[in-house]
Amino acid sequence: MDRRLTAYLLRRVALAGVMLFGLVCMTFVIANVAPNDPAALAAGPDAGRSQIEQARRDYGLDRPLPEQFWRYVSGLARGELGRSIATGRSVGQDLARYFPATLELCLLAMLIGLSVGVPLGVLSALMKDRWVDHLTRIFAVSGIALPPFWFGLLLQLTFATALGWLPTSGRLSVMTEPPDPITGLLLTDALLRGQWGVFGEGLSYILLPAIVLSFPCLASILRVNRAEMVEALRADYVMSAQAHGVNPWRIVCVHALRNAMLPTLAIIGLRWGWMMSSTVLVETVFDWPGIGLYAVSSAIAGDFKPVMGVTLIIGLNFMAANLIVDLLYGVLDPRLREG
Amino acid sequence: MGRKFRLALWLLSRSFASMLGIALVVSIVTLALIGPWIVPYPDHVAGGIDLANKLQPPSAAHWFGTDEVGLDILTRVIIGARVSLLVGVAITLSAAAIGVPLGILAGLLGGPVREAIMRLTDLFLSVPGLVLAIALVAALGAGIVNAMIALILVWWPGYVRLAESKALSIRSEPYIEAARVAGASTARILWRHVLPNSLSPLIVKMSMDIGQAILAVASLGFLGLGARPPTPEWGAMISIARGYLPEWWWYAIFPGAFIYAAVLGFNLLGDGLRDILDPKSNRG
Numbered sequence: 001m002d003r004r005l006t007a008y009l010l011r012r013v014a015l016a017g018v019m020l021f022g023l024v025c026m027t028f029v030i031a032n033v034a035p036n037d038p039a040a041l042a043a044g045p046d047a048g049r050s051q052i053e054q055a056r057r058d059y060g061l062d063r064p065l066p067e068q069f070w071r072y073v074s075g076l077a078r079g080e081l082g083r084s085i086a087t088g089r090s091v092g093q094d095l096a097r098y099f100p101a102t103l104e105l106c107l108l109a110m111l112i113g114l115s116v117g118v119p120l121g122v123l124s125a126l127m128k129d130r131w132v133d134h135l136t137r138i139f140a141v142s143g144i145a146l147p148p149f150w151f152g153l154l155l156q157l158t159f160a161t162a163l164g165w166l167p168t169s170g171r172l173s174v175m176t177e178p179p180d181p182i183t184g185l186l187l188t189d190a191l192l193r194g195q196w197g198v199f200g201e202g203l204s205y206i207l208l209p210a211i212v213l214s215f216p217c218l219a220s221i222l223r224v225n226r227a228e229m230v231e232a233l234r235a236d237y238v239m240s241a242q243a244h245g246v247n248p249w250r251i252v253c254v255h256a257l258r259n260a261m262l263p264t265l266a267i268i269g270l271r272w273g274w275m276m277s278s279t280v281l282v283e284t285v286f287d288w289p290g291i292g293l294y295a296v297s298s299a300i301a302g303d304f305k306p307v308m309g310v311t312l313i314i315g316l317n318f319m320a321a322n323l324i325v326d327l328l329y330g331v332l333d334p335r336l337r338e339g
Numbered sequence: 340m341g342r343k344f345r346l347a348l349w350l351l352s353r354s355f356a357s358m359l360g361i362a363l364v365v366s367i368v369t370l371a372l373i374g375p376w377i378v379p380y381p382d383h384v385a386g387g388i389d390l391a392n393k394l395q396p397p398s399a400a401h402w403f404g405t406d407e408v409g410l411d412i413l414t415r416v417i418i419g420a421r422v423s424l425l426v427g428v429a430i431t432l433s434a435a436a437i438g439v440p441l442g443i444l445a446g447l448l449g450g451p452v453r454e455a456i457m458r459l460t461d462l463f464l465s466v467p468g469l470v471l472a473i474a475l476v477a478a479l480g481a482g483i484v485n486a487m488i489a490l491i492l493v494w495w496p497g498y499v500r501l502a503e504s505k506a507l508s509i510r511s512e513p514y515i516e517a518a519r520v521a522g523a524s525t526a527r528i529l530w531r532h533v534l535p536n537s538l539s540p541l542i543v544k545m546s547m548d549i550g551q552a553i554l555a556v557a558s559l560g561f562l563g564l565g566a567r568p569p570t571p572e573w574g575a576m577i578s579i580a581r582g583y584l585p586e587w588w589w590y591a592i593f594p595g596a597f598i599y600a601a602v603l604g605f606n607l608l609g610d611g612l613r614d615i616l617d618p619k620s621n622r623g
Contacts, residue, residue, distance in 0.1 A: 022465065030475060144551075145550065145602035150591070150598060296473070310470065314466065
């Protein structure tokens with residue numbers, strides 16, 4: 001590995017570290033500078049005055065702010081995120097329990113987004129300014145404009161209620177025994193244990209929420225891929241390949257698409273975090289037992305610590321995805337190592 | 340200006356998507372402006388109860404049916420346009436009013452000022468907006484005003500980024516050099532040269548952001564963290580309507596269709612404007 005690449009990678013990782021510290025600072029500020037009394041937030045919505053004072057002492061909220069901040073940061077370093085009032089468990093435990101469901105949903109949604117968005121983007125670029133292109137454009141803007149919660153309700157009404165093809169909500173029927181966890185991802189676990197029935201059932205439950213979640217991401221991938229393909233198809237190397245009589249399929253799929261995929265990669269990194277944040281809406285509609293639903297039900301109940309925990313987790317995912325993309329970019333595109 | 344404006348209009352009119360966007364935006368704005376005078380049941384605007392007519396399906400008397408306390412959904416949805424548009428515009432304008440000056444300052448001054456402003460911006464952009472807004476609302480308390488404050492707080496950094504990159508690229512242009520050599524003050528350079536030249540991408544972004552802000556407010560309303568009933572806010576209406584699905588489907592369908600139409604309209608308009616005003620920009 002050459003020195004410039006190493007320097008680029010190190011700089012990116014260091015920057016991510018700084019951002020992570022900033023994120024921790026920000027959650028601390030939200031919790032402490034908010035007009036509400038942090039002790040009242042920590043004690044929960046139904047706490048009396050003495051309970052609030054108790055919480056103030058228990059959580060060290062009567063100490064000076066710098067000391068509180070130190071305790072907060074060192075607690076986070078040990079994985080302590082506080083306690084959820086509603087579930088009575090530590091937020092860390094809750095997150096470990098709910099995160100795999102969200103991860104599974106997002107992974108499938110990303111898969112749908114890529115496998116539909118890329119071909120549509122290519123098609124739309126090949127049919128530039130024809131009706132297919134106009135149609136995909138409206139489709140793509142719809143991906144951003146369609147309220148996910150309403151789209152979810154529409155799909156439920158159509159495919160669950162009217163047609164009866166798919167279940168309305170949840171992750172598995174209450175009668176079905178989930179597979180013993182290996183990865184925590186239900187579909188993968190069912191496959192690894194060879195439980196095909198459970199796999200099929202899990203798939204029928206995850207399909208609608210994954211489609212809803214994938215839609216904005218799909219639209220974004222489609223548009224970037226289209227713009228990049230239009231650009232690539234005009235490039236000199238494509239013209240020269242055409243002049244050499246290379247098979248048109250090969251030109252589109254190999255020469256042009258390979259160059260168009262790099263910006264698509266950047267979009268995946270950006271979209272991963274946004275997708276996780278949309279789970280608060282999609283999981284609420286589909287009663288999907290992930291961190292999004294956990295954050296919303298906690299926020300409504302005035303249970304503050306879980307909301308902060310989910311904010312940290314999603315922020316972390318967002319940063320990690322961007323970091324990975326930046327690093328991959330550095331490896332794939334030597335021009336970036338300069339700056 | 341007249342010529343350029345006519346050219347822009349002609350270019351817009353050639354695109355079906357842009358015309359659809361303009362039609363949707365004009366309809367929503369018109370509804371919001373004249374809503375209170377055209378609604379069929381003006382006394383249903385502020386709330387109230389008419390249990391004899393609750394959960395009626397769409398009919399000649401109630402085109403969109405009625406809700407769980409007998410209020411006319413068409414009336415509520417039309418007034419909802421007023422609420423959503425007002426909130427969407429207010430969030431976007433406030434965010435731009437905070438972000439644009441900061442961005443121009445950062446781009447023009449450079450040095451430690453720029454570092455400080457841009458790092459803070461990066462920090463806010465490092466968490467997806469909706470999650471940050473939920474965290475803020477959880478701290479501030481649910482309600483439409485707090486939802487607005489939260490969304491303004493997560494929205495301004497985008498404008499800093501935009502204005503900074505514009506100011507940075509304009510800073511080295513010869514006409515800025517010329518103005519400076521001619522003795523123009525920094526304020527004059529900012530006002531007369533930098534701002535007008537950053538206007539196109541700003542207009543595009545604001546058009547799209549009004550749509551996205553409407554969607555974000557509706558999302559918070561749907562989650563029960565934004566507007567509360569009896570405020571006729573689209574997201575909050577769907578939140579309640581969800582409990583009446585699937586039997587009373589019209590209750591959730593119509594407010595949602597209006598959100599979609601409004602957000603689609605502003606996005607298509609922004610998209611069309613971008614093609615005309617800012618053709619070189621990246622289409623993320």
